[in-house]
Amino acid sequence: IITNVCFSVSGEDDRNLNFCGVWRHGKGPLSLNVDLTKGCDRIVVSADQSSLSVKGQITVQCTRLVTIPLVQIKPTEDQTSFCVFWEPLLDQFKLKVKKLIPLCSPAPLKDHCCTHMSQAHKTRTSYEFNGSFINCRETFCDEARQGSRRRSMATMLQTEENPCAESTVLKLKDNVEDTLTFYVFCDQTFRLNIILIRSAFVFQEAKGSLMLIYPLKVNWLVEGCETKVKGETQTECHCNHLTYFTVLVQLEPKPVRHLLALTAITSLGCAVSLISCIALIVYLCRKSRRPKEQSIPIHLGLAVSLALLNLLFFLTGVLANVCESVCGWVGAALHYALLSSFTWMGIEIFHTFWLVQMVFSPTPKPWIWNLAGFGEFLEAVIVLAFVPDIYGLKEIHQSSDPHPYKMCWMQNNQKALLAHYVTNMTLLGILVTSGLVMLFLVYREIRNRDEWRQNRVAFLSIWGLSCLFGTTWGLTFLDFGPLTDVVLFVSCILNSLQGFFLMLRFYLLDWMRKQAGGSALGSSSTGSTRQHMLQTQEKS
Structure with a gap:
């Protein structure tokens, strides 16, 4: 049973979905059932004594069918707060139950996204939301760029995570001192957004790793993985690990x-x-x-x-x-x-x-x-x-x-x-x-x-x-x-x-x-x- 529900939208034109509630469950083993497919039909959040479910068609390119044991919930608890977050421009779905669980990883901005979520049906066990496909670039990005194509770095640093933002590369002149200067803004997923680099030698401290000394240290895990350049503005991390044999059956x-x-x-x-x-x-x-x-x-x-x-x-x-x-x-x-x-x-x-x-x-x-x-x-x-x-x-x-x-x-x-x-x-x-x-x-x-x-x-x-x-x-x-x-x-x-x-x-x-x-x-x-x-x- 889901009680104490809080349903809200945030952002321009009611872009995002934030849905929170309290899940009243049993004291046995609990699990999260995820069944997300491509489309923009509906999304249903439901619960029973042993499982919390998020199912429906809402994504552009993310499909996910998985059951996750919720071991973070203590056996003595009989109710747990949770929140569901949907970011259409990133095609990203996140659920917070004691800790943040990414259900769909962020993706590059597509022309269309599923947004303008509205509550269509609710009971004490499930809540259903409908959405509609729109042209994301025209609605959320192109209009925002008009009139102020260029902004100062200070303004950029104050901006929240923005999927519409374009990358900027600055090449410093040779007569500038040999120093490393960068500005970092991290959201709750600790994503590195902005880096300004004076020279490339700082990347040579360790093969296959990136070391930033102050105020932040970032290590790239490279075991079984490698970085692939995808166009001029994107990179992807490819992990060539073999999976385990039993997955076949x-x-x-x-x-x-x-x-x-x-x-x-x-x-x-x-x-x-x-x-x-x-x-x-x-x-x-x-x-x-x-x-x-x-x-x-x-x-x-x-x-x-x-x-x-x-x-x-x-x-x-x-x-x-x-x-x-x-x-x-x-x-x-x-x-x-x-x-x-x-x-x-x-x-x-x-x-x-x-x-x-x-x-x-x-x-x-x-x-x-x-x-x-x-x-x-x-x-x-x-x-x-x-x-x-x-x-x-x-x-x-x-x-x-x-x-x-x-x-x-x-x-x-x-x-x-x-x-x-x-x-x-x-x-x-x-x-x-x-x-x-x-x-x-x-x-x-x-x-x-x-x-x-x-x-x-x-x-x-x-x-x-x-x-x-x-x-x-x-x-x-x-x-x-x-x-x-x-x-x-x-x-x-x-x-x-x-x-x-x-x-x-x-x-x-x-x-x-x-x-x-x-x-x-x-x-x-x-x-x-x-x-x-x-x-x-x-x-x-």
């Missing part, structure tokens, strides 16, 4: 802690898995010359799809910053690689079931497996690629840092989230369920065999089958509450290194088979027909 987008550590694990895991998959492909291609080993084409298809998945994910963070225009197609390719990998894991499950249960039936031809593994979801991805706002730039936010990591994937909006649930999460749920059932059936068949009573053989076989069957991806369904951090780390380690674990399994089983002279595992000269099927499957 998260139930919902949300800020995470330890994002840098998760990306480091993912970077190493993807690189190792890519190399491992290539080695496994070479190994399986050599073994494919043996006609009796019918499982080789299936293992080969899984290795190829995993290699493509790890390669694309390893590059997605760089591509998102270097060339954002290709993000839609890169995101579609990454989605196809993920669905193809899941499909091949499902084929591994079906093929194992076929060998164990359908004893006297011949297995399908390799071309049928390839058609299913590589072609089943190809058309679906192509169709989604031509649907607007599905694939593109995705931002991954860290709980303690407002600056997001970027990747090419499915975007943060309701349409993309629906596609994510229908394709990724549905297929993953079927895969994990059937994989666990198949593991149980295989274990029941082999647990009484003498050669399987050796601990290392049993462990390698069950662990290897769990990788083949994709059950490690099921950890994503445990990503909630106090388990979140542990699940994210374990899931990143296991899934990003899946290619390595598969290569290790095949090589070790082959080595153990050679050590046993071919009689312990994969012998085709002894045992019943069912055991022979199991041995043939394990050999391949």
